[in-house]
Amino acid sequence: MILRRIAAILFLPVMLAFGSGVYLYLGTLKSKLVQERPVSPAVTKPRFVLPGTMFVVQQGRLFKMNAGSFTEIGPGGDWSQPALTPDHTKLIAVLRAGWSSDLYLLNLDGHVLKRLTKNDSRYIDSNHWAFYPRVSPDGANVVYSFDSPKNNGVDLAVWSMPLNGAQWQAHRWTDPYWYTGGDVSPIPLAGGGLLFVRHSIDSSTAVHSRIYYQSRALAIANPLTAEADDCSQAALSPDGTQIAMVCSRGKQTTALEVAPFNGSVIGALRVLREGGLYASPAWSPDGKALAYFAPTGLTGHFQLWYLPLAVAVNPSATASPMASPSRGGAASSIVAPTPTPAPVPVQVTEGVDLSATSPPVWY
């Protein structure tokens, strides 16, 4: 009898352990979706070592990838959209702070050299956004998207200011459509012109994005891509002869495409990848490959991908798809059939959560 009681008492911890085990086991059955959390790039190793140096952003932190390892750079804060100066010695990046964002000049180790803009204010309406900084090829100016003037709404226009000057010297380049969000992603060209993305709305209330070329400040901008193509996030190749971009064509997915460019006219689009959420392409330093972001895994965090371009894109851009430079005019770009097997992308990062709205900077 006593033995039985002792056995029963000894069995109680076993029951407790078993019950706890069942509880814990059920926890392990959770889908990866609920369990997975992204890690810092600094604690990961790229699955594929890219040539050169690249800057990327994750959750407001800047990271430099070089020789197969990531290093976090820069002070704390909500950093995004780094851009390189033409001499590859400095970065310009956006720092968001509450209700505004500003442009900062940093060295390649992330130390702040200069604050370029001051857009914060104690009065909420007097705050401004500055995004998408790019330095002109001659290194003299920085172009960026800035929400001024405010016409009861908040729309971004492309502005330009001297890199070594002050914000009061900035002047506006583009005239966006109101209540569309405005003009973004400017790319200053060697010839003095500008590529940028403009948002518009059609008669059926659908919102579109198109890549435009503009020769000088406040001149009429010419659309390079068709309204129906919904192209954006243009990236100019190092030699200036090709443009990589993403196009959604009214869908909830994007295609990664390239087209030849002659400085003011774009050629036929060539689809490299489609049916995914491709974002923010960037050219390799030699112009023979692209890097871009796309989500992977259940959680859908964006990872870095590398896409070698096996066949050189036809560098000739002989005809613009846009016959008339009139704003909002209809256009139909030609999507060229892909003549060769599609290049195979390589996943570079794993388990991180890179900012897909901050294009990689690669040199």
Add this chain to the structure above:
Amino acid sequence: MTGQGPARRRRASRLHPVRIVVLTLFCLLLSGTAGAAAYFFPVVVAGVGQTGQTVVVPPSRSPGAKGTPPPSAAPGAPFTVLLLGSDDDGKNKSPLTQSMILVRVEPSTKHVTMLSIPRDLWVPLSTGGSAKIDAAYAYGGPAAAIATVERNFHVHIDEYAWVGLKGLIKLIDRLGGVDLLVTNPVLDDVYPNDIDGGFLYDYKRVAVLPGAQHLDGSRALQYVRSRHNDVNGDFGRSARQQQVLLAIKAKASTLNAADLPDIVDALKGNFKTSMGLDRVRSLLGVATAFDLANVKQIVLYVPAFTSYGQISGQSVILPHWTQILAVTKANFP
């Protein structure tokens, strides 16, 4: 013989090995069940408190409306859910519904139809008088919201689900965020700053940049809630809400039963539905089978379905019932 009697009793009083095994298995089963019960306890509590909400829809006074209360849809049969979203921030004793979406689910054909109802739509309320349709929930809870939609849109609603904004944020965060293609910059200088405490009528600036991206709960809420700088106003916001719903659906399709406690914890106090646990569970199953290509999205844009107007000093949206009812008749039979 007599000497064997006590010995047999002693042997009998000892536990037979088979009995020991059975008893051991029973005890383990009992403890295992207790472990599982502890794991799913939050789900059970939520199931009792937040699902299966009884809704008594008042009798219809509209000649065009169908009879209420509605019979519940049979398992596997098409059914219609009214999704309600509110800023449960305490501004109003009873919150307005910032989002009203009719969702028709057809399990057999795996088709889903979503129709966003503009919050400023000026309609007769089931509780009496006319007002913006977002007030129906505030005046009479889900029953009034359902009755108002049924009478005006001539549809039959089987179930409703209500979610508060904080619940939406937590849900998306628990799902690890959502992937979206933001078509254009969503910038707003007068975005409500009422989620994180402080003055309820305060506002702040938000900026969601365009492009394919991964949004956490807070940023996704900014995306679906902002409307002041959208050329399509509330209609643009409605389209964005449908977009996020589909993104959530895409994520939810990978959930399993073991995830339910986390999801329930995320929605604690921010979710109510008339659906029972059985239907919620079957909906999760249905979500895995749906293809985005089989989802039809309808927004009652101006000027085809609605027009802008002013009533009693309020900016309202006036319905074009002929066009709207043609759409609801075709898509919500």
